[in-house]
Amino acid sequence: MATLNINKKNYNIDADPDTPLLWVLRDIIGLVGTKYGCGVAQCGACVVHLNGEAVRSCVTKLSRAEGKKVVTIEGLSETNSHPLQKAWLELDVSQCGYCQAGQIMSAAVLLKENKNPTNEDIDDAMAGNICRCGTYLRIREAIQLAAKDQKK
Amino acid sequence: MKQHLKSNKLFSNKARTVTVLTILFSFIILMGFSFENHSLVTVAKTEKAVIDSVTSVKAFQQVYRVLMSPRCMNCHPAGDVPLQGDDSHLHAMLPKRGLDGKGLNAMKCNSCHQPTNTPGLNTPPGDPNWHLPPANMKMVFQGKTPSQLAKQLVNPKTNGNKNMKQLIAHADDGLVLAGWNPGEGRTLPPLSHAEFKKAWIEWIKTGAVAPKDK
Numbered sequence: 001m002a003t004l005n006i007n008k009k010n011y012n013i014d015a016d017p018d019t020p021l022l023w024v025l026r027d028i029i030g031l032v033g034t035k036y037g038c039g040v041a042q043c044g045a046c047v048v049h050l051n052g053e054a055v056r057s058c059v060t061k062l063s064r065a066e067g068k069k070v071v072t073i074e075g076l077s078e079t080n081s082h083p084l085q086k087a088w089l090e091l092d093v094s095q096c097g098y099c100q101a102g103q104i105m106s107a108a109v110l111l112k113e114n115k116n117p118t119n120e121d122i123d124d125a126m127a128g129n130i131c132r133c134g135t136y137l138r139i140r141e142a143i144q145l146a147a148k149d150q151k152k
Numbered sequence: 153m154k155q156h157l158k159s160n161k162l163f164s165n166k167a168r169t170v171t172v173l174t175i176l177f178s179f180i181i182l183m184g185f186s187f188e189n190h191s192l193v194t195v196a197k198t199e200k201a202v203i204d205s206v207t208s209v210k211a212f213q214q215v216y217r218v219l220m221s222p223r224c225m226n227c228h229p230a231g232d233v234p235l236q237g238d239d240s241h242l243h244a245m246l247p248k249r250g251l252d253g254k255g256l257n258a259m260k261c262n263s264c265h266q267p268t269n270t271p272g273l274n275t276p277p278g279d280p281n282w283h284l285p286p287a288n289m290k291m292v293f294q295g296k297t298p299s300q301l302a303k304q305l306v307n308p309k310t311n312g313n314k315n316m317k318q319l320i321a322h323a324d325d326g327l328v329l330a331g332w333n334p335g336e337g338r339t340l341p342p343l344s345h346a347e348f349k350k351a352w353i354e355w356i357k358t359g360a361v362a363p364k365d366k
Contacts, residue, residue, distance in 0.1 A: 040275045041264035042244065054258035059270045106258035113257050125257040128245040128264075 002066040006031070007075025017063035021055075022046045024062055025072060033073035033101050037130075044129030047102040048072045054109040073101035076108060083146035084108055091142045095133035103129045107143050111150060117143065203359035212363055214343060214351035216298045221341040223331035227284050228293035234284055235294070238339050253284040269335040277335040279327050285312065302355075302362035316356055323349045 002013045006029065013024055025031045025048070034057055037045030041056040048057045049071040050064070076082045084104050087093075094100045103126065110117055110125040117125070122140050131139070218224060226235035232249040233242050250256040255263070265282035269275070285291040289312055293301060304310045305319070314322060322328060332345045341348065355361075 040272060041270070047258065047263075053260060054263050056264050059264060059266055059276060061266065064267060109258040121257075124246075124248055125259055128247065128259050 002062055004062075004065055004070055005068070006070045007072060008069075013062060015062055017061060017066075019062045020058050021048070021050075021060040021062060021065050021070070022057035024065075025057060025070075031072050031074050035098055035101055037099065037102070042130075043099070043102075044106060045099045045102040047105040047129065049105060049109065052109070052112070054106050071105075073105060076104065082108065083149040084111065084142065086149065087142040087145040091138050091145065093135055093138040093142045095131075095135050099129060099131045103131065103139055107139070107146070110143065111147055115147065115150065117147060119144075202357070203361070205359060205361040208355050208358035208361035209363040211351045211355035211358065212298060212302055212361070215348065215355050216301060218331075218341045218343050218348045218351075219293055219301065220296075221331075221339075223334055223338065223341050224328075225293045227327075228291055229284070230292050230294040232287075240294070249284045249287055249290075251287045253286040254282075269333065272336060274337040275335060277330065277333075277338070279330045281327055282330075283327075289313075297365045298363045299365040302360065306356075306360045306362075316360070320353055320356055323352045 002015070002017065004011050004013055004024070006025070011029060013028060015024060015028060022034060022036060025034050026036070034048055035045040036058060037043035039058045041059045044056065046057040047054050049055070049069075050060065051068045077085060082104075084107050088100065088104060093103075106126055106129050107122075110122065114121055114125075119140060122143050126136075126139065126143075219228075222235070222238050222240050226237075226240055229235050231242075233246050234249075235241065236243040245259070247259045247261070248256050250260070255261045261282040261284075264276045266276065266278040267280040268278040270278060289310065291304070291310065291312060296304065306316075308314060311319065329345065331341055334340065343351070
């Protein structure tokens with residue numbers, strides 16, 4: 001039995017320690033905001049925060065997450081009011097939306113560590129999050145907007 | 153009296169000549185040492201290695217084959233993006249080194265590289281300490297000739313501040329060992345770890361002599 005702290009709430013999980021965190025989140029706990037994309041850490045759709053770092057939950061085993069703080073898209077803010085979420089809505093970033101939870105979770109780590117990202121910083125930080133609708137330019141713009149909002 | 157003075161002058165001229173020649177020869181000898189292979193001097197000072205340049209260079213040929221294999225070189229790239237695969241192409245997603253060698257922001261090595269290998273063909277290999285060399289000492293292998301790499305490896309200013317003892321111990325470093333447990337779909341280095349370690353230690357203990365580039 002592993003104890004996980006997910007979005008500030010403790011869960012006792014009875015699963016194989018090798019179970020990917022993604023399946024614990026989606027299938028056991030029911031937090032389905034985090035998406036399954038490739039299953040091999042190549043696309044970024046499943047990014048969540050583990051003790052504040054962006055990790056790909058499809059390859060992160062339950063055993064790695066045990067005792068650590070996990071934050072998913074559902075826990076990024078209590079009222080969907082994170083500067084990134086507001087910027088995403090304002091600029092209509094999403095098209096199909098499938099990759100967007102992962103995009104926002106990656107961008108949140110960038111903005112936490114770099115308050116004034118340049119376009120190059122954004123491209124470097126977001127290069128591992130793939131969007132097949134090609135919303136990259138709006139993603140970049142929204143991150144810049146959120147960075148400004150964050151400073152207020 | 154005059155003759156005495158003259159002989160004194162003659163003597164001092166001779167003494168001066170001898171002194172100048174002695175200094176000159178000492179300087180030439182010292183220069184000779186400093187022009188020898190730098191690594192050889194370093195080892196001789198620290199470990200009192202028995203210098204055997206033939207054995208040492210031969211051992212380094214084996215070491216070089218391993219270090220230039222994708223399993224080692226891919227994380228010692230010439231640029232700031234790691235390499236990937238048996239053809240050492242740029243790592244997909246272009247993650248960057250970062251100051252500490254552990255990546256940047258949402259693109260840190262351990263975002264994908266887990267403490268252990270991920271099951272499946274060509275999935276991310278794992279190690280708890282997965283990283284590139286840091287930005288202030290990149291320890292590049294890619295593109296280095298045997299001579300350049302050997303000299304880089306023995307110089308603490310370019311080898312991660314390691315003395316010879318630490319260099320020997322580095323053969324058993326976790327991330328070095330990970331090269332022999334690369335995960336599915338990746339070839340192993342050309343020697344076994346035991347063979348590599350033997351050649352590595354032999355190279356160092358026989359003087360860590362840098363081969364001459366042809």
